[in-house]
Amino acid sequence: MASTVIDSNVFGALFSTDEMRAVFSDTNLVQKWLDTEAALVKAQGELGIIPKEIADDINAYADATKLNIPEIGEFYKSSITIVPLLKAFKEILPDNAGEFVHWGATSQDIVDTGLILQMKEAYEIILRDMKLCQRHVLRLVKEYRDTVMCGRTHVIHALPITLGYKVAVWADELGRDIERLEELKKRVFMGQMAGAVGTLASQPEKGLETQTRMMEILDLEQPAIAWHVARDGQAEFAGALAICAGTLGRIAHEILSLQRTEILELEEPFFMGKVGSSTMPHKRNPQVLENIIAVCRSVRTIAPGIAEAMICENERDWGCLSTEWESIPRACLLLAAGLEKSKDVLEHLIVYPKHMEQNLYKLRGLMMSECIMMHLAPRLGRMTAHSIVYRTCMKAYEEEAQMKDALLAEPEVREAFTEAEIDYMLDPHNYLGLATTFADRVLEKYAK
Structure with missing residues (x-):
């Protein structure tokens, strides 16, 4: 039964995707734990730390679908360690293989x-x-x-x-x-993979070799330290x-x-x-x-x-x-x-x-104020040009007039530009930088 919008059958499509939900499903979570344990025993088997045939058996059974995942959840009511997984995994492993899982981890x-x-x-x-x-x-x-x-x-x-x-x-x-x-x-x-306080004290002889091979198997980076x-x-x-x-x-x-x-x-x-x-x-x-x-x-x-x-x-x-x-x-x-x-x-x-x-x-041409100002500036100076165009724009804005008409009403502008030049400067297509x-x-x- 869903208890969040992410997993809701009603709202779920708005808050995630089936693809990502599969990544963070209980089954995939447990599988990733099993993949980690399997990589550890595989490395240890190759290095002779545990019997290789035992390591092979453990890897063969490292499948989350074989475990009772709800039962693992029940154990988590009293534990937040990996012990609930180990108990469930040991139950499905043949012979005494479960005794070699989690060796030194x-x-x-x-x-x-x-x-x-x-x-x-x-x-x-x-x-x-x-x-x-x-x-x-x-x-x-x-x-x-x-x-x-x-x-x-x-x-x-x-x-x-x-x-x-x-x-x-x-x-x-x-x-x-x-x-x-x-x-x-x-x-x-x-x-x-570092052990209780990160020193690999539980694996003094081949701890680093185990860590190296384990990360190779998992395709992860090896840490320099825990x-x-x-x-x-x-x-x-x-x-x-x-x-x-x-x-x-x-x-x-x-x-x-x-x-x-x-x-x-x-x-x-x-x-x-x-x-x-x-x-x-x-x-x-x-x-x-x-x-x-x-x-x-x-x-x-x-x-x-x-x-x-x-x-x-x-x-x-x-x-x-x-x-x-x-x-x-x-x-x-x-x-x-x-x-x-x-x-x-x-x-x-x-x-x-x-x-x-x-x-x-x-805005009836007001948007082109910078263009007008930059054309006036070489003739009148930038601050003077800004003052003229500002005054003209505010008047046109408040009167809801066309910028062209407002500009033509300014003597300094009429003296500096022809009507055709003003039309050119007011065309947005000509000022794209x-x-x-x-x-x-x-x-x-x-x-x-």
Whole structure:
């Protein structure tokens, strides 16, 4: 029975994906613990620490579907060590093989490594989907490289840009997020096999050889020293997810803002049958975008808690681990939903170039004030030019007049420019700066 929206049969599709739920399912959690124990005994069997045939038997039975997982959960009512798993595993192993499981390890070695294996599996999904989001955005950069629209600062029309330029900023930010994800692999996906206080005292002869081979089997980095209480890797991982969620949330919020009825330059994908309101049939609400914003907000709130969990005591402290067990899976599960929906929005984004063109003239030419000022400045000086254009703009704004008429009413402007020159300066298409050049630079940067 589901008790959270993530696992809900009703709300589940809004808060995660089946693919990510499988990564953090009880079965996969137990399987990752078994994979860790199996890698340990395999390494020990190869090194002659335990009989190799026993190690082979243990590996053959290391299958979570063979265990009674609810029974393991019952044991956890009185224990938070790995003992409940060991009891259940021993019951299905032949002969006395169970006596050789967990040889020289401590519970946290298995639990930490199991979580890292789950994080790594989740990471591959997240990285894949971040790259797909960027691919869809790069297509938009190319397709709308020259589509002129209003640039806005502080929610007010500022200067003209192109849609290609706007989404190129998204593409480059996604690229940096992907770069961060790729760089953290060597620091975060590191296994743990160190014994009670991290000194491998239980395996004095071949402890390091066991650790090396075990990490090779699991395809994890080998630590230079135990990290039982050094939780910076988990904090970095949660922080990277929070940054990814920040990017996705910002993009979704920008599209939502531009879907307003009064603007309607962009719109999330629509299909017949998608209902926006139970009472207002006309509504095409940005409900998917709102969902992305919500789950990404939740992902960002998780990162501070994982950073707080870095404060561990002495050589081991289960208090910090419990935070990670609850929070890291939740961050991955929620981000999976944000990514799943972002992929669809960015692939099938509805663009309204005609509305962008119409909106360029909503301020009746005032948006081109900088252009006018920069043309006046060489003749009159910058501050004088600013004063004249400011006075002209404020008058036109309050009277809701055309900027051209207001400019022609200014003697200094009439003396400096012909009417044709004023028309040219007031055309938004003539003042794009290097918008298309920057879009091209981003396309070139990520060309493959």
